[in-house]
Amino acid sequence: MKKILLLSLLLLSVFLNEAMAQTKTITGRVTDATTGEGMPGVTVQLKGTSTAAPTDVNGGYSIAVPTTGGTLVFSFIGYTNQEIAIGNQTTINARLATDARALGEVVVTALGIERQKKEVGYAATTVTEEVITRAAPVNVATGLQGKVSGLNITTTNSGVFENVKINLRGIRSLTGNNNPLLLLDGVPSDINYLSSLNPNDIDNVTVLKGSSGAALYGPDARNGVIVVTTKKGSLDEKPVITLSHSTQLTQISFFPKFQEKFGSGGGGEYIPYENWSWGPEFDGSEVLLGDPLANGNEQRVAYSARNDRKKFFDTGVTTQNNVSLAIKDFYISLQDAVVKGIVPDDKNRRTGIRLNTGREYGRVKVGLNTNYIQQNYNVFDDASMASWNSSNNVGLNQGLMNLIFNTPAHAPLLNYKDFENNEFATYNNYFNHYGINPYFALDNWRRDGKREDLITNLDLSFKATDWLSLNYRAALTSQNISERTTSKGENPNSFGSPRGVKTIPGTVSERSFRNIRLSSEAFANINKEINEDFKINAVVGTYVRQDQARDTRVGATQLVVPELFNISNRVGQLTGSSPERTSRLFSLYGSVGLSYRGWANLEVTGRNDQTSVLAIGNNSFFYPGVSGSLVLTDAIGALQDNNILSYLKLRGSWNQTGNADIAPYLLAATFGQPAGFPFGSLPGFTANNTTYDANLKPEFIESREIGIETGFLDGRINIEATYYNQDMDDQIIDVDVSSATGYTKAYVNAASFINKGVELDLRITPLVELGDVKIDFRANATYNTTEVTKIFEGLDQLPIGGYTTAANYAIKGYPAFVFRATDYNRDPEGRVIVDASTGMPTQNPATQIFGRTMPTWIMGFNPSVSWKGINLSVLAEYKTGHYAYHDIGNAMAWTGVSEATASNSRQNFVFPNSVILGADGNYVPNTNVTINGAENFYTGIYRTVASNFITSAASWRLREVALSYELPSSLISRQKVVKGVSVALTGRNLFLWLPKTNVYSDPDFTYSPGETNFGTGNSTGVTSGNQAGITNSTINPPVRTFGGSVTLTF
Incomplete structure (x- = not known):
């Protein structure tokens, strides 16, 4: 028996050796012909056999084939198959091109359901993770900028939170929310979470631009939907570990234009303690700055421009470290992102963990997605300084930037950083009588907090038959913010008090904000082939959700022990508030889709909502929809x-x-507790000043769109065009009412407007292909316009927000929104009418209508070049057709630091293009009546006429540049630990080109007063305020970001 066993083993060994001698291993990598990125999940098959292997997360593969050769077939859904003869090769790389006949083959639509794009009857654009993360953005929103037609994402500030404002196809509400819905792994979520998600966790983002998805997503989808699908695991049986690190530097890219000819003072005379720069011209002599100190010491400086303002800001640093593990149906990731801003001492650290897992048990499938994100931040608190200013009237309402910008050019601003040891930098000794040391302000008013986001959902699916699935989804999204705002406080001493130095009390305020959404959804999905020609896809379901929010604040306005920030360490009563809100939504929805041979498709949808925010009788409303598509290249044989x-x-x-x-x-009817009511410290409550109307009903949007998608030259050139038209009716707005009613405002269904536009997308791949060099080109363009058709009976305009001299308005017959602003008196030819004796321009008593505040055209251009693992991608964006009001220019004119205030060397001048009203009633050109004194002009009527600070908001910007290199598999395959290595140099917003008239700031930056977590927006997320086109000095200067990254895959 033993001999037989030994003989069998010997024969088996010979057979195996012979078999191994007849096979060899082929390795290689499969990349996307358009992006050059590795493609996971591609099937690599030996033609004519069942021998096959999938590519790993980086597109690498290994397959055993006969030594006699054969042909490898590379296939992936949505791409053209590629066949390569093996011959004597042992390394074979493949590049797969998009299949024009399967253009965007699969898109994620309602409820996270995947559908073939040719079946979808509305505009949908999918962006992959590689495209989003190409330039290492800190959040997903900035990674989408300029890449999708119809999507306008503006960075509204350059702080450590990188706040953004998101609009799809313009606006659909005059006074309400215009943010699109975020659908995160099938769960309707608040758009604010888009700023917290780790971009490296994203598998893809599908943008549904219209409101066609609202029937299945609910009323929040009226502004469009951003569908985010996160990574779920790996097709590889072996674990895939990915490590990545990026470091980026941030520097100011654009700074206001300052005059550098005149120093502090007034009336042309030097005043050492003045923050006005209306003094004499610089001459380089040594001058006293500020008052002599109590000890007799004097601060003396050269009377010449130093240009310290821009140097006040730091070079920001952002580091991101990511690690992820993926295996089959399990994915877990960790991220640590640290942002140090350009404002000294401002910082934010975001730490996140994501777990996505699922398992199939026969007909039952279970999925769990959980994401926990924590942000810890410490930033300057402009709002607290403004609050102190409001009670002390010391001119700080313009914020920190105002303190910096209005520092005279000859003042050694950087020397005042050490305000504790430099005797000329202390609070009491600072040279400026009308402002404080900005370094002291940074240290004194701080906001220190923690934001926690938890997003989790459980999915259950039962495959009842091969065509019917029953699904249930439960989700929880929770946001918790706990923060403390503090003021260390400072008292005037015997030297500071006579100079008007004010007391800054030590204060502390604690805030606890919590917002929780619970949702439950059950739906059935039918996907059945009726016969060879017809297929039906139907969904019917129910959705319930509850939103709860509480915002608790308590504070002490005068501390006993300095810098002991505890609310019990106080004099006087605590201040505080704790509003709460709860709302519910119950929905029934359904859709039926019918497809004929895949080329004729029709879908009908309907949804009924019941909401708790409306009165019974008006709180239930139904809305239908229909869409269809026709693929002519499949339908017509020719x-x-x-x-x-x-x-x-x-x-x-x-x-x-x-x-x-x-x-x-x-x-x-709700009540509040105002201070001092009914008198003294006695508590009392008063009704709010807004009347309620039980007949208030929902507002409705009627949307229509048509589109065409084309592919030429076997998919080399692809063009997509869409036209849309939307009618917004019964808009809910608040209007003023007579105080005799007991109220001052009322909410009514009144306003209406239309919104229409065109979207164009072009993809040429390749544009040029010469050997290993491949050049691709993508472009998108968006045209959008609106017109207000109705406001309210007897009312033709509605203020949206801004200043008394310049504000956003909705005006009947005009776009939403336009500027209404103060202007000069002008003759019929537009020339400015001046006073015949003083030469000073005169102001029109009525405000005038200026241009729209939202762009008409947005264009994105994305050329890319690849060569042997080296990839270069450039993204440029252009916006035009709108205007911006720069209140920062107003503030700079007041103190005489703006470039304009040094015009004509501050000599008497004739106002350009001006006229005088003659005795005969005709206007005659003014050629010799001069304005006496630039100071009077620029601090007077020049500031009250807001049109002086309205400029074109057009801009060209270099959004992204990314240069990457992936090590070839031939180098990596020599060892078995590392599967992929890539390095990249990246840059974002590297250059910004503005019209010559805009010498102030990035027009995308928008001041949005009243933005809070509890109200209309989120100070650490996505801005939802409707105000547009207004910049001021509460906004940091625009920045550019550049750095590098490295990614290792194991």
């Missing part, structure tokens, strides 16, 4: 196998969307 026109699809949709965009309890 168009098939056409080398020129390879794909042609027509699509269209119509739908209504209902919505109640109001806060909870708005229709109920």
